[in-house]
Amino acid sequence: MGESGTLTRALVELNEERVLAAVNERLAAGEDPLAIIKECNEAMVEVGKLFEKKEYYLSELIMSGEIMKGVMAVLEPLPGEVKTGAHEGTVVIGTVKEDIHDIGKNIVVSLLKGTGFEVVDLGVDVASADFVAKVRETGTKVLGLSTLLNFTYPEMKKVVDDLSAAGLRDKVKVVIGGAPCNERVREFVGADYYAPDAVAGVNICKEVYGAG
Amino acid sequence: MSDLQELFARRLGRYQAAIALEPADRMPIACGSNYFAEVYAGNTNQETIYDAEKWLKGEKAFIRAFPEVDVLRNNRIWAPLYDAVGNVTYRLPGRDLPPRSQFQFVEKEYMLPDEYAFLIDNPGQYLMERWIPRVLGDTAPPGSARANMAFLKGGMAQMMMAQIMRNRSIHLQNELGMPQPMTGFFLAPFDVLADTLRGLKGIFMDILRRPDKVLAACDVLVPEMANLALANADPFRRNPIFVPTHKACFMSPKQFDTFYWPSFKKLMDILIESGYTIRAYLEGDWGPHWHHLLEMPKGKVLCDIDNQGDIFQAKKDIGRHQCLAGGVPDSLFILGTPREMRERVKLLCGTVGADGGFIVNGGCNIPYDTRPENYRAMIDAVMEYGRYDENVKPAPRQERPDAVRAAALKPQGMLTPWAVRSAELGGVLGDEDLVRRPWEMLESMGYNWLWQWVL
Known part of the structure; x- marks a missing residue:
């Protein structure tokens, strides 16, 4: 997975700086914002699982949400539909x-x-x-x-x-x-x-x- | 001793014996926050927090209806004080909530993340210059006529509230032989930050983004909270000092051990060394954390176990070392039947309450909407199943006149220390102590006035 693994890992580990750096790098490389969001969402699922397992607590949940907000602030002004579309309900x-x-x-x-x-x-x-x-x-x-x-x-x-x-x-x-x-x-x-x-x-x- | 004095002594002694894990004739009926009391007496919640006479009248009516109660309840809020300064951290019944509703805390980021250095460096100055104008709306903008007037009114209202509290406690003691469940209050240093300073979201990002600052701030808050607690506590050391805990239940054991416990323990150690006991509301599920209470001296911290905590597990883990209160779900008071209540109390008395050191209670309070017949059933069942040794005649414990100022307690901060004032004056001509002492006393009262708003 190379670079994409870096973003996932950084977000799951709540490393704000590395997340934003990875997002910016990939945008600079011309990657589709949708793909980046999709990967971030997968990382968020991982964070949720860690919360379920009581490895993460409320502070980690809040922090992951804040980092996501920062990511969306970079991505949302970009052209194109950023909603991921399909959802569970x-x-x-x-x-x-x-x-x-x-x-x-x-x-x-x-x-x-x-x-x-x-x-x-x-x-x-x-x-x-x-x-x-x-x-x-x-x-x-x-x-x-x-x-x-x-x-x-x-x-x-x-x-x-x-x-x-x-x-x-x-x-x-x-x-x-x-x-x-x-x-x-x-x-x-x-x-x-x-x-x-x-x-x-x-x-x-x-x-x-x-x-x- | 008159009958009333004897009744007072027996009730207080029973309560103190439970806290100290010592023998008594029976389990005390000793909730700290009996929200049901004045509602039962017919008050709206607005009347109780706005009208001191109606509050006292309501309490008296309740005590006459339930004379088995050993200590009644605490109430920190006399709303006119909150209005005088435009407090924004509470919504109050009758003001911004319906009259029969319950007061609610409004949490926001009242301290900004880049203000830690100022807080740590000079906490009193920080509160006065940055934080107070945000939580007491009428004190902003600083220096305006309205702001100055707000401080004037706030100081006067504070004295009135102190008078109301004192009157109330004397009336209840002299007319009905009723002691207080607790006097004075404080917060765990971490909760000071997590409630009214940074708020939940702010603090939980801070412990990841700037953990050193959080720890340094917690340390700085230890003497501030200790001095606040001691200033408001019962000078006779009869009643525990009250601490509601708020954010511990959201923390991992590691976070709790790092950020919550060390400064909280330091603070409680100071109060205990000063001759006091503590009543701690362990809100939410403290199961992963409450083993730490074993580190405190035995029989000094009465722990209220909330609805989400497992009272039976709590007894196993800490109940032979600290007194516990709780065991009845809120929903049982509100939706249950007297028969169910009786069964629940019987179970509690036969298990966690069998050897004393236990108080049947709701999760940190008796709910406003309690059915009177359920409360009556709770009392009747305690009278039946909560008996210990009829030969023991409970009497108040010896006060601790020997208790000294704890060595670890730093002196209280002052915005304008006497040294500064004295230098301005170029020294005084007469007895300096006669001038200095009241100067410092009023500085201290003003200083505590600022800190009380963290609750």
């Missing part, structure tokens, strides 16, 4: 209304993107109506509800109930996750899955979409 996700915590959600988003999912991240403090509208608009098969605060149980239930009222409940699997969640909370909310951690959340998305 779409996941809509957000932290429910009145809760502004996003660490857990962001971990899941980062892993999902690394695995090849198209992620629609609605952010924090998301109203039920916005979840419902986005589910309808995207036709997603998975909706992820994130929370840190235990007073949001009724709010999560409201999202599920509103999906039913909108006639969308049987079209989408609802996954809940976050510190105060467990099976009993899932039952109360009426969700399909409870994800005890970020990796479990990603595996649920894979299962729903029938992906590897």
Whole structure:
């Protein structure tokens, strides 16, 4: 693989300088930006796997995301379509209304993107109506509800109930996750899955979409 | 001793015995953050943090309804102080959240990555000149009339809040025999950086990009946090000092051992040497890290185990060395039934709580939305299954008048040390100490005022 291996390795090892140097070198050599992005994405999948194996933690995940941002800042202004096209499926996700915590959600988003999912991240403090509208608009098969605060149980239930009222409940699997969640909370909310951690959340998305 | 004094002594003694892993008549009912208390009494969360009278009234009503409670709760926030200075690190119920909602921390990069050198070189000056104007919106732009007024109001509000806290603790002691679960607070040095200075994203890039700076900053923060904690702690050393931990649960064991633990341990050692105990909220899953608590002196750090931590494993790993609290999932308080609660408490009392050194609790708190019947069931079950030795009459432990200023504690920083002022004056004509002491006391109070905003 020669040079291409260098880029992958540098990104997996989170060596920011070497990543950017490799990207610039390959651009200078006239390589297609799409090929470079594809390789970076593969490296990100590798980072996700290291996170699953608990060799990498949140800091490495954040750092890899930052390095990717730097890479895209170089590549995106270039002509041509940089989106990689094919993906595993779409996941809509957000932290429910009145809760502004996003660490857990962001971990899941980062892993999902690394695995090849198209992620629609609605952010924090998301109203039920916005979840419902986005589910309808995207036709997603998975909706992820994130929370840190235990007073949001009724709010999560409201999202599920509103999906039913909108006639969308049987079209989408609802996954809940976050510190105060467990099976009993899932039952109360009426969700399909409870994800005890970020990796479990990603595996649920894979299962729903029938992906590897 | 009056009945109330005796009740106070018994409750405090029971709580202290649990922390010290010593015999008692029963397990204490001793949550540190009972969010349910004032909600049960009918307050909105806005009323509790804005109206000191309603707060106290709510607490009294709760104690009368649940007289078995041994220590009630802590509350650091009296919202008018936060408003006086335009604090931006919290969203508050009734102000920017619905009145019954819960206050929430707003994390941002309030310190820039290139500011480490300034922070390390002169932390007090750094806070005042760079950081405070960012986290206390009304103090910006520095020097404006509004900014000056904000500091004036902030200092006055601080004195009012201190008065409210003092009143409240005296009322609860004298009228209801109720002690406090903790007094004073601090953060682990790493969390100071990771919460309100650099934020989670910033700090986690810093430990990869500029690890030496992070370590140097953690070291500098040890005396700052120690002095803050000691300034706000109970002078009688009855109650533990409170430390919520925030970012440890996101770190690898290696990162924790390198960046989190060494300065945290140094800081806790200083407080323990000064005669205090500590109540630490081990937020998230501390399973990979909590073995370090074995390095602290026995019975000095009460550890609240969060919902994600395994309470049974915690008991095995550290529970014979430090007192533990926890074991009841938040969801059981909110969605469970009294029967389920009873079963859970029975299990906890028969296992992790069998030999003392254990407090039945939620994950670091009792949730706002707790069903009253579930809380009642928790207490009843502790009364039934949490009995130890009826012959032991719990009494407060001897205070530590012998405790000295820890040798490792550096003196507190000052923005304008007396030496500077004295030189300006060209010396004083009378007794210098009479002028110096109050000068330093007020400098110190102002200095602590700055640091409290890291929480």
